[in-house]
Amino acid sequence: MQRVQKILAAFAYAWLLQSAPAFSQLSSLETKNLRLISYDRSHAFVVPHLARCFENAFRFHSKLFSYTPTEEVTLLLQDFGDYGNGGATAVPFNLISVGISPFHYAYETSPANERMNALMNHELVHIVALDRASESDRLFQSLFSGKIVPTRENPLSMLYSYLTTPRRYSPRWYHEGIASFLETWMDGGIGRALGAYDEMVFRTMVRDSAYIYDYVGLESEGTTIDFQVKANSYLYGTRFMNFVAYQYGPERLIQWVSRTDESRRFFASQFEHVFGVSLEQAWSDWITFERRWQQANLDSIRLHPVSRHRELSPQTLGSVSRAFYDKSQKKIYAAINYPGQVAHIAAMKIDDGAVEHICDVKGGALYYVSSLAYDSSSRVLFYTTDNNKWRDLNMVDVETGVSKLLIQDARTGDLAFNHADKSLWGVRHFIGFSTLVRIPPPYTDWNQVYTLPYGKDLFDIDIAADGKTLTGALAEVSGNQKLIQMDIQKLMKGDHSSEIIFDFDSNSPATFVFSPDGRFSFGTSYYSGVSNIFRYDFEKKSMVALTNCETGYFRPIPVSDDSLIAFNYTGTGFVPVMLTNREQEHVSAINFLGQAVVERHPIVTQWKLDPPSESSINIDSLTTYSGEYRPIDHIKVTSLYPMVEGYKDFASFGLRMNASDPILINEIDLSTSYSPNALLPAGERLHARLNLHSWRWRFLATYNAADFYDLFGPTKTSRKGYSAGVQYREFLVFDEPKTMDYLVTGSAYWGLERLPDFQNVSIKSFDRFLSVSGRLNYQYFMRSIGAVEEETGFRWQMISHNNYVNGVLFPRLLSNLDYGFLLPVSHSSIWLRGSSGYSFGEREEAFAKFYFGGFGNNWIDYLDSKRFREYYSFPGVELNEIGGTNYGKLTLEWTLPPLRFRRFGVQSFYMNWMHLSLFASGLSTNFDNPSLKQTAVNVGGQLDCKLVMFSTQESTLSFGYAVAWRDHLPSSTKEFMISLKLLK
């Protein structure tokens, strides 16, 4: 759900930032089961085909799962990234987001066949697994008017959410596992269930006697610290599904995943119900099986001599890009990404393995990090940033480390440098097509060379040293892949004919590169099921194997006639190695677990989907509407449920209603409650809150505002009186993680007895005022793999608060500046946080002051757990105790590496990590008046513990302690804080 929400948020901003007139209107195509929304007319060419793919897959799933959806599925077609992707949720709506771009085929982790078909086969499994409801689910959905999204404002919504969609509370490996498993058979054998990469990962674990996570540890540690991060959900999930299918049969697997009337709510309970063994036991059985299975595969490989290599580095490099060898410097250049440090380009000396940092890579990709090309004559590397969005093209001098942006949003990768004419070549992805482009010096503009037909893709290109030939891997609609070559002169004249060098069938010809003399091409393939290095002889027109590897070799770089460098896969990442350039006579194949499933249970072959051809699916006859889509016309109630809140020291009971459109552009939340306690004056017993959100605008109104967390003091946000406000937010720069935005808020208050922002400050001379505030925010934060929060970066804020009270204006201005950097210790950073402010009002006026004090956390809370970082916080003193009309504050913070737990709890409740931050601050107010000036210092720390309930509900338990000294007090004051932040 979070991923889909992020995609939708990005959609909203990207759509609004588009300036060309073509991108100004949403359109939809609707059938009985589908609402396909597109925001760009240039995507229209693929809409009918995508709709057919949807209907085709939908029919299959309806039959297999006996599935009747609760509502139509909304499908948002987008072009937010240069590589295709998909995401799905069923709460509160059935919603799928589909990226139009081609997939990335690194290590064969994505299928190479037609992607819309593959995506629909996969994503609809998520919808079915989440949306298929039992009788009791339907009852609760009816009672609560929909499928409830848990919100932190009303934590009881977590319980209701579980009642309406219990299968949402399953771990990611479960959902991705079943989707990848089914997708493989629906696609006729193309997918992770028959994936060589997955076999390699587990084979390597067994070989190295590495720890294979249990199903709790996987979520707790395995999906966060590994260099493959969230890919582990796919790996483990698909693997476990494969094992269960092999052991118990695919039909029972479907029975496990189906939410029928007879099924158990919790996915683990349902497992035991279907298979008669606990999930924990079955997982353990799988690990035992996996060790035997992979040992047999290793034995098979070892039938013939295993290649020997020399490791060039004592450390693993995590994920690596295409690499280049500089013979004169004896260095390898590559982009690398491993836990603890942000993605960066590095130079590694092959003599001693020393790694030098050259420059950071903003937006490194999971598997390939960045696309690289090297001009050896100028010693300049070309590389891409924003690899998960629209790629920028950059260059960096490897000597000086000075980098330069060449083309923003070039959307080009698979770079190759032509030494003959110094041009750079690449493959550009734009609205779903792959285009071979040429970028001549000074590399500020690109030229189209050849656009491939939709469904075909060219990747891993390379150019011979003489500049005459280009090779690359060509993927067909069917998923077949070939190594091809093209004549560059002919290409420049518009002749894009190609010659097939080698047909790899369904195996990917990966990263084939020319030898320096152009006589050979070296690359890798999972031909035998293991990624080995192959060498093609252009003269003899023959392909031979050079290695027999136990794990896998990738990205070869020919060094000399008798040697080559490659990257060897290990459980913690890739290691550069030196190998002999010699033919391997015999290589045995391994066995795929997925193949064993097919042989033992041929029923999976019946799950092969017929192609979504026009003859079998007439989308025109199925279409019920095609035209403009206005989100506001599709707003409907998504939930209505009872809630409890706190008002001052009293409980209040009521209802909350949520409404929105399917793509969450417009949202309405309305809460009303009543405090029955007679101690409250009659005029304060009724409470209401209205929150409207539409695109950039937000409107908020309250009456005697109540809050759930006021039930758990000491911080109280409930207030007597009325308020109405409007807010507008706009992005000036949206180049994540670099953003600049401004936020303007205007509010009116009346009937007050305390200040809205400072609970300990009462007001007597007035009860109403207007407030207008503005905030300009610029931030650029980065984090490494395995981080629990941002680890390095910069943020600057300028904030203006202006209150208009009794005819007097009280303007206040403040500025915050945060700067952090990573220490050489992984995941440990130093932060400097400065803040200063000035108020133009009279010192006696409450509105004219800034107030400081306390950690600020409530015992049960929903705001940021690390509130001690806010400018108004000062742990060690009481809330709002220190005031002033001007101030300066400086905080030094040291965040220690998080302590992660492999297994600390059970499936339904466990602790992920603990994270300690130590800080010291200094604060001074009223500089301009020595008699009123206050100075305080503190030291303290906060320990945060991440808890997970029911697989997806994250909470943070925080403990804080601080000691403060103030200039006019003889002794220090202390504060101890404990707080549980619900929902993240």
Place this chain on the structure above:
Amino acid sequence: MTMTDPDNFDHIFELMNKEIDGVNSKKESAELKRHLQKHADSARYFKKLQSISKRLGRVKAVTPPSYLRTTIVNSIYAPKKFTEAQQSVWDTVISKFTQLLFTNKEASMEQTPTNLFTGKKGIFVLSGAIVAVVAIVYLAGLYPPADTEDAVGTIGGVQKAKKYRSEQIAEKDVVLKNEKNARVIQSDKFQKLNKNDRFQKIAKDASFQELLKDAAFQELLKDAAFQELLKDAAFQELLKDAAFQELMKDAAFQELAKDAAHAELMKDAAFQELMKDAAYQELMKDAAFQELMKDAAFAELLKDAAFQELLKDAAFQELLKDAAFQELLKDAAFQELLKDAAFQELLKDAAFQELMKDAAFQELMKDAAKEAY
């Protein structure tokens, strides 16, 4: 095991196994019993067999995992064998070769190796040997010719992994809508244009949208010469010129532009040179000349073939430059004289033409002019 009667070993062993299996006849059981009573070794051995059989009977049947079978098979590296077809060819070659060698009855039994390779027979033998060698090499490596499907993607000694694969989606199954349009916008030129502020502005213009629909304009856009013209910097400047823009709007000019003769003139190389001439450009700007160009009589004169010839005449060109002649042309009386038919006849007269050249007559004319003024 030691058996007293090695010749009976197989028989007794069989009886033992059949006894354990319970399939011996009474006679066979009795025979076995007698043998065991006489031979302690056999009795011990039989007891062992019984014990093993009992133990095996207690073991439960297990279905081995499929990878076990494959692993065992993989462990057995078998040399390449001939296929049936290859074997058949090989047999034929051997047969023929043998026949070749041994058709002579004498040679078939008593031929020595050295004799085989001498004389006529030697030639046959050698030829046969060569054929055999070729056949062996061919069969070992080349025959039967590999089916194209099998040959594509095979890599020497590398065993291909077995993976289930069924029929896949094909290009014909992917039917798109107006794919051509989507591919057009992939070009760098289109993308640059689309980002251009001015283009964005004009794209909204209704007249421009109409123009784009015009078939003639679409044809013009395809014209290579027009494409070249659009690149020309001078033409780009001209397009900005307000006067040119006015000219484009002028109905008369639009008519002229349609005129075929005008089109021909525009193509004429000499006229193109003239257009570049600075003096001509000055003349075109001259207000008096512009007036003259509007004059219908002058337009007629320009069409006159004789006048066209006159304009080419070098002497006439010199005359036109002459200041005195220019003055004369302005003179009203001279203009009248030029209209006079008699004077026109006189001008054609050869004698008069000679007289005009005469120096003395020229002096006389000057004196007469002086006296007149």
